[in-house]
Amino acid sequence: MGTQQLESVPEPKYWHLKTVLSEALDSEFSVGEILPNERDLAARFGVARATLRQALEQLELEGRLQRRRGVGTTVAPPRVGVAVGTEQHAWPGGPEDAWQPVDCALDAPPASVATALETAPGEPVHIVRRTRMTHGQPVAAELLYIPQSSVPDLSGIDAPSGAARARAVLRELQRLSPEGHDNAVELGSARADDAKELDRLPGAPVLIVTTRFLAQGRTAAVSVATYRADTCRLTFGDSGNVEIHQDPQRRAS
Amino acid sequence: MGTQQLESVPEPKYWHLKTVLSEALDSEFSVGEILPNERDLAARFGVARATLRQALEQLELEGRLQRRRGVGTTVAPPRVGVAVGTEQHAWPGGPEDAWQPVDCALDAPPASVATALETAPGEPVHIVRRTRMTHGQPVAAELLYIPQSSVPDLSGIDAPSGAARARAVLRELQRLSPEGHDNAVELGSARADDAKELDRLPGAPVLIVTTRFLAQGRTAAVSVATYRADTCRLTFGDSGNVEIHQDPQRRAS
Numbered sequence: 001m002g003t004q005q006l007e008s009v010p011e012p013k014y015w016h017l018k019t020v021l022s023e024a025l026d027s028e029f030s031v032g033e034i035l036p037n038e039r040d041l042a043a044r045f046g047v048a049r050a051t052l053r054q055a056l057e058q059l060e061l062e063g064r065l066q067r068r069r070g071v072g073t074t075v076a077p078p079r080v081g082v083a084v085g086t087e088q089h090a091w092p093g094g095p096e097d098a099w100q101p102v103d104c105a106l107d108a109p110p111a112s113v114a115t116a117l118e119t120a121p122g123e124p125v126h127i128v129r130r131t132r133m134t135h136g137q138p139v140a141a142e143l144l145y146i147p148q149s150s151v152p153d154l155s156g157i158d159a160p161s162g163a164a165r166a167r168a169v170l171r172e173l174q175r176l177s178p179e180g181h182d183n184a185v186e187l188g189s190a191r192a193d194d195a196k197e198l199d200r201l202p203g204a205p206v207l208i209v210t211t212r213f214l215a216q217g218r219t220a221a222v223s224v225a226t227y228r229a230d231t232c233r234l235t236f237g238d239s240g241n242v243e244i245h246q247d248p249q250r251r252a253s
Numbered sequence: 254m255g256t257q258q259l260e261s262v263p264e265p266k267y268w269h270l271k272t273v274l275s276e277a278l279d280s281e282f283s284v285g286e287i288l289p290n291e292r293d294l295a296a297r298f299g300v301a302r303a304t305l306r307q308a309l310e311q312l313e314l315e316g317r318l319q320r321r322r323g324v325g326t327t328v329a330p331p332r333v334g335v336a337v338g339t340e341q342h343a344w345p346g347g348p349e350d351a352w353q354p355v356d357c358a359l360d361a362p363p364a365s366v367a368t369a370l371e372t373a374p375g376e377p378v379h380i381v382r383r384t385r386m387t388h389g390q391p392v393a394a395e396l397l398y399i400p401q402s403s404v405p406d407l408s409g410i411d412a413p414s415g416a417a418r419a420r421a422v423l424r425e426l427q428r429l430s431p432e433g434h435d436n437a438v439e440l441g442s443a444r445a446d447d448a449k450e451l452d453r454l455p456g457a458p459v460l461i462v463t464t465r466f467l468a469q470g471r472t473a474a475v476s477v478a479t480y481r482a483d484t485c486r487l488t489f490g491d492s493g494n495v496e497i498h499q500d501p502q503r504r505a506s
Contacts, residue, residue, distance in 0.1 A: 012455055062441055184487065185487045203265075229439070
């Protein structure tokens with residue numbers, strides 16, 4: 001491996017076990033297969049339960065294993081590249097928009113979002129909830145914050161809430177001329193309702209993508225999207241997708 | 254909060270505790286301050302140690318707390334926006350390159366990288382190790398894979414290894430005319446030597462950014478960069494930085 005000739009550091013016991021387990025997953029298990037229980041695995045590899053658990057946690061972080069409610073620990077499929085670049089993550093409601101509106105509410109946004117939107121503290125904005133599916137699986141849940149000033153003519157539309165209201169808000173948002181957007185990606189933990197929607201346990205690691213949509217020289221909308229960290233590889237750039245799956249062997253020195 | 258009017262789901266006990274703890278961090282603790290030990294915290298909030306530990310793990314995932322070797326659990330500073338967009342993450346070795354070369358080796362890349370580089374299995378490539386600093390802190394460690402065909406005239410240069418060799422490889426890479434790059438971001442766990450370099454514990458959650466650099470109609474180099482997930486918010490897009498810090502209160506319904 002390329003790292004051997006570079007700085008090498010002694011690796012903890014669970015790390016070596018992780019590598020051995022990873023090879024076992026490749027050679028003996030198929031995607032979706034349920035792993036033996038921890039006692040049996042610990043016995044087979046001659047390690048303590050605690051060491052095994054650490055190794056399993058690493059493999060889960062790396063997307064090799066999935067812990068599923070009422071099922072157990074299964075071998076995960078390769079992560080799916082989800083484009084967060086210009087094409088797919090286009091202006092909300094646009095023709096190439098990958099999101100489905102679910103609900104809409106008028107409420108005060110979090111302080112950090114209000115600042116970005118330059119709305120007064122506590123001033124209600126439209127909060128559109130949307131979900132994103134890939135291959136029939138939910139991969140992300142989003143809260144899209146749209147100040148009333150971005151959709152001034154909305155009052156004429158009578159759908160009070162729900163998906164219909166959400167579509168109406170997005171339709172109005174389309175009247176603005178987009179001036180681009182930017183993204184930020186960070187690690188987070190799944191809120192209970194996002195977790196349910198994404199079929200994850202509450203608090204599971206997620207990738208939080210904050211997007212600022214710019215129009216008429218200001219921030220016309222802010223999106224806070226929660227992506228499954230176990231199954232998603234977020235891709236950026238015009239080519240849309242980097243076809244390099246993280247190779248578990250890659251990092252084993 | 255905006256989520257109240259949307260689908261609401263009962264949240265587990267540790268989740269409520271997380272919210273309470275988060276408010277306590279805001280009101281009673283300052284950045285860098287060391288938290289009381291788990292026993293005292295559990296007693297104060299009247300919860301079991303296990304519940305407390307779950308809540309602390311959530312707050313660590315969200316970048317509110319840091320576990321530091323030999324120090325304990327401290328209150329984390331706000332995450333730093335690190336640009337992974339066009340300007341900062343420019344062609345390797347370019348004038349705006351944010352990375353410092355550390356070492357260089359000639360070795361076989363992992364299979365997934367070899368495929369992306371279209372090199373033969375086991376064919377050695379230049380593997381440049383680089384680090385990236387922000388505000389004097391290491392925020393990322395990178396392995397940059399460069400096929401020998403991308404730097405054909407390198408043989409003339411005699412520095413056999415080390416940073417000098419790395420700079421020589423990057424200088425040769427500069428001769429190619431860039432045709433852009435794309436990125437993929439996914440969750441990973443810190444390899445022991447990356448962890449040491451980033452002052453993290455081995456296996457800590459990290460954001461792995463895989464970048465493909467394109468030139469002359471093919472992939473001229475592949476970068477696999479490991480960013481600290483606790484302190485970094487990766488930003489994309491020309492504006493470079495979305496100044497929206499994840500607000501811990503945001504997601505508390």
